[in-house]
Amino acid sequence: MDILVADDDYSTTETLRNALEAFGYDVTVARDGTEAYQYLRTGQFRLFISDWEMPGMTGLELCREVRSRHIGGYIYLILLTSYSSMEDVVQGLEAGADDFITKPFNPSELLVRVRAGERILGLESRELTIFALAKLAESRDQETGAHLERMREYARILAEELAQTDEFGEIVDGDYINLLHLTTPLHDIGKVAIPDSILLKPGRLTRQEFEVMKTHTTLGAKTLTEVATHHPNASYLEMARDIALTHHERVDGQGYPNGLRGDQIPLCGRITALADVYDALTSKRVYKDAYSHDVAKAITLRNSGSHFDPEIVQAFLRCESHFLDVKSHFEDFCLVH
Amino acid sequence: MRSSEPTLKDESVPMIELQKLVDRCLGKLDLVDKLINRFKGSLQDSTEKLQQAMDLRDFVELAQGAHRLRGEAANLNATRITKLALKLETAAREEDDRASQDCLNELIEASDQFEMEVRPFSMTSNIEERFRRLRYKGF
Numbered sequence: 139m140d141i142l143v144a145d146d147d148y149s150t151t152e153t154l155r156n157a158l159e160a161f162g163y164d165v166t167v168a169r170d171g172t173e174a175y176q177y178l179r180t181g182q183f184r185l186f187i188s189d190w191e192m193p194g195m196t197g198l199e200l201c202r203e204v205r206s207r208h209i210g211g212y213i214y215l216i217l218l219t220s221y222s223s224m225e226d227v228v229q230g231l232e233a234g235a236d237d238f239i240t241k242p243f244n245p246s247e248l249l250v251r252v253r254a255g256e257r258i259l260g261l262e263s264r265e266l267t268i269f270a271l272a273k274l275a276e277s278r279d280q281e282t283g284a285h286l287e288r289m290r291e292y293a294r295i296l297a298e299e300l301a302q303t304d305e306f307g308e309i310v311d312g313d314y315i316n317l318l319h320l321t322t323p324l325h326d327i328g329k330v331a332i333p334d335s336i337l338l339k340p341g342r343l344t345r346q347e348f349e350v351m352k353t354h355t356t357l358g359a360k361t362l363t364e365v366a367t368h369h370p371n372a373s374y375l376e377m378a379r380d381i382a383l384t385h386h387e388r389v390d391g392q393g394y395p396n397g398l399r400g401d402q403i404p405l406c407g408r409i410t411a412l413a414d415v416y417d418a419l420t421s422k423r424v425y426k427d428a429y430s431h432d433v434a435k436a437i438t439l440r441n442s443g444s445h446f447d448p449e450i451v452q453a454f455l456r457c458e459s460h461f462l463d464v465k466s467h468f469e470d471f472c473l474v475h
Numbered sequence: 476m477r478s479s480e481p482t483l484k485d486e487s488v489p490m491i492e493l494q495k496l497v498d499r500c501l502g503k504l505d506l507v508d509k510l511i512n513r514f515k516g517s518l519q520d521s522t523e524k525l526q527q528a529m530d531l532r533d534f535v536e537l538a539q540g541a542h543r544l545r546g547e548a549a550n551l552n553a554t555r556i557t558k559l560a561l562k563l564e565t566a567a568r569e570e571d572d573r574a575s576q577d578c579l580n581e582l583i584e585a586s587d588q589f590e591m592e593v594r595p596f597s598m599t600s601n602i603e604e605r606f607r608r609l610r611y612k613g614f
Contacts, residue, residue: 147543149510149550153499160501191542220546242550245501 140164144174145189157245171195178204184211185255190219198233205234205312214255272323275330284468285417286323291464292413293322299453318406321378325385325410328358352394358382377406385410390444408447412454420465431462490592492552514551518586529579537575538567555585
């Protein structure tokens with residue numbers, strides 16, 4: 139593991155480097171907060187040890203920046219400080235720090251704290267497990283290769299945009315965005331229980347078949363609820379359940395399975411609805427060609443206030459260039475692979 | 476000034492706790508040597524900057540400079556300088572003109588003393604022998 143160490147004091151970075159390398163880690167050193175942030179933005183560092191007071195950006199500012207933006211996976215933040223009052227600790231934790239090491243550090247304590255960070259980061263393997271499960275469900279479907287990857291990115295972009303608004307700013311923080319990004323791919327998990335004769339049917343579904351198809355929402359939610367009941371620490375599954383259950387609801391009450399209206403539909407469900415439909419519209423299917431972004435945008439606008447939450451449609455309009463970036467990125471990805 | 480706070484005359488506050496530094500460097504003596512020499516080389520510059528801030532009554536800069544020096548000294552277990560830098564930082568944060576200048580004077584004297592006491596250590600080419608000499612001096 140490559141650990142990023144940031145401190146403007148040479149003796150601290152060199153003693154840290156020496157100790158961490160002796161413990162088997164690779165170490166990259168940043169001499170100020172700005173340089174550290176540039177390193178963090180590369181997404182290569184999962185564990186970061188930062189001085190509290192630094193030129194450029196302070197350790198606290200770095201913590202806040204990392205937590206408010208989506209930079210790769212979770213970054214475990216350890217603040218290195220000579221401050222040790224309760225107020226300082228609270229301030230550090232509020233900014234998003236995971237742990238503290240007091241200067242001058244003790245090598246044994248350093249090792250214990252870094253190992254604890256590694257354990258926490260290991261939990262993120264849950265994301266890989268979840269995604270593998272979602273991909274398995276998707277593999278039975280006819281949707282194109284990178285549907286899950288694209289739509290989770292669309293959902294993240296929308297959430298980040300909503301986080302800037304007065305209406306949603308208090309709800310949508312960095313944790314909410316990460317959780318949404320993590321759980322959106324599970325939206326169609328209930329399709330594993332839909333018979334092939336319906337799921338893979340090339341033509342139009344009969345009314346009866348469509349009723350069966352609609353149950354993928356409740357089946358998925360039921361499965362996720364059962365898992366959440368047996369694993370109360372896995373609170374992220376509650377968002378996954380809400381998304382699975384409500385991503386086909388419409389704000390005008392004409393959706394399924396429960397005909398919820400407006401704010402009755404959880405925000406994560408409303409966001410996923412737009413991300414899912416936009417990707418379906420702009421992707422090729424056996425029964426249709428891919429629509430252009432402009433056509434998909436026009437359809438989305440036409441359905442603002444009926445299918446989609448108008449606030450989320452406005453967010454979509456404000457960040458449509460990011461949608462195009464994601465679309466283009468995955469087209470390039472598919473060409474290469 | 477409170478009598479419990481460190482002064483140059485207070486021999487109970489060591490100039491440097493070498494063994495702790497060696498332990499932090501996991502016994503790597505060439506690193507210890509490099510760090511001490513670098514710190515020694517930067518002390519004069521640090522104290523000059525502190526004096527400039529003091530002359531300008533820039534207590535924010537004075538406190539920040541003292542905090543920085545305290546961090547560097549603490550990491551080297553340069554205990555006397557660490558404690559004096561903390562005293563200066565506290566006085567500067569309280570914007571106590573008189574106490575800040577007194578602390579700074581003590582700090583400058585301690586820095587000079589540090590440079591003098593560490594000098595023989597740096598002038599010996601053999602690292603093991605440098606440590607032996609420091610230990611002979613009671614560090």
